Amino acid sequence: MLEVETLAVSYGAVRAVRGVSLRAEPGRITAILGANGSGKSSLIRAVMGLVAASGTVRLDGVDVSALGAERRAHLGLGCVLEGRRLFRGLTVEENLEVAWRFGRRHAGFAAMRAAVFDRFPALAEKRSVAAGLLSGGQQQMLIVSSATIRSPRWLMLDEPSLGLAPVIVQQLFDFVVDLARSRETTVLLTEQMASMALRIADYGWVLRQGTLAVAGDRALLASPEGSRRLAEAYL
Numbered sequence: 067m068l069e070v071e072t073l074a075v076s077y078g079a080v081r082a083v084r085g086v087s088l089r090a091e092p093g094r095i096t097a098i099l100g101a102n103g104s105g106k107s108s109l110i111r112a113v114m115g116l117v118a119a120s121g122t123v124r125l126d127g128v129d130v131s132a133l134g135a136e137r138r139a140h141l142g143l144g145c146v147l148e149g150r151r152l153f154r155g156l157t158v159e160e161n162l163e164v165a166w167r168f169g170r171r172h173a174g175f176a177a178m179r180a181a182v183f184d185r186f187p188a189l190a191e192k193r194s195v196a197a198g199l200l201s202g203g204q205q206q207m208l209i210v211s212s213a214t215i216r217s218p219r220w221l222m223l224d225e226p227s228l229g230l231a232p233v234i235v236q237q238l239f240d241f242v243v244d245l246a247r248s249r250e251t252t253v254l255l256t257e258q259m260a261s262m263a264l265r266i267a268d269y270g271w272v273l274r275q276g277t278l279a280v281a282g283d284r285a286l287l288a289s290p291e292g293s294r295r296l297a298e299a300y301l
């Protein structure tokens with residue numbers, strides 16, 4: 067369970083998130099929706115501990131608001147941030163190994179790497195190729211695999227579909243759904259395109275200028291009334 071209470075993020079005079087409270091449940095995919103600049107990335111970054119924020123963030127009931135990003139990551143908070151962050155000069159395998167070794171060392175890297183290659187055969191084919199030479203879709207597969215190789219209990223994904231071909235988005239979304247269902251992972255994902263997110267999200271929270279405008283499960287948000295309120299939040 068991930069809970070956020072009266073979370074606020076400001077950049078100088080810009081109030082990006084203005085007292086948002088929400089929750090995301092294990093085994094479920096929760097989407098943060100909203101137009102460009104509505105505060106989605108700031109909210110995810112505040113949950114990760116990557117930007118200064120007021121309010122409370124709780125992971126399975128434990129208040130982590132005072133902890134830095136590294137401590138939160140060690141507790142099992144994983145993330146895929148916007149902007150294709152990977153080690154471009156390292157190979158696919160080396161990127162996976164760096165992700166695996168991050169923090170405490172664990173045995174079993176070979177098995178986890180095999181699972182990644184099984185899931186994404188395109189990465190297996192390119193295992194010895196520098197990550198910077200992969201296509202955009204393959205890079206995103208590698209980033210998502212790196213973020214999940216240590217089985218995070220809570221996974222934050224910031225606009226994971228941005229700029230990707232529909233077939234790649236489908237593969238990544240299938241992977242995220244499997245991860246949530248099979249490992250009881252709590253998944254929080256931001257998406258500008260509500261229709262895209264609602265293909266997999268169980269629940270959606272819609273931000274408008276840093277505040278919550280609409281919230282509901284997929285059926286509600288896809289209903290005529292829900293769609294109308296969603297559209298209003300984007301205006």
Ligand SMILES: Nc1ncnc2c1ncn2[C@@H]1O[C@H](COP(=O)(O)OP(=O)(O)OP(=O)(O)O)[C@@H](O)[C@H]1O
Pocket residue numbers: 077080081082100101102103104105106107108109258
């Ligand atoms: N580092 C920053 N410094 C100053 N203002 C910022 C910074 N980052 C974001 N903002 C502002 O905060 C507000 C919320 O931005 P944020 O990126 O969180 O929204 P978003 O919904 O994720 O938008 P996008 O889909 O474009 O990423 C916007 O007005 C944005 O211009």
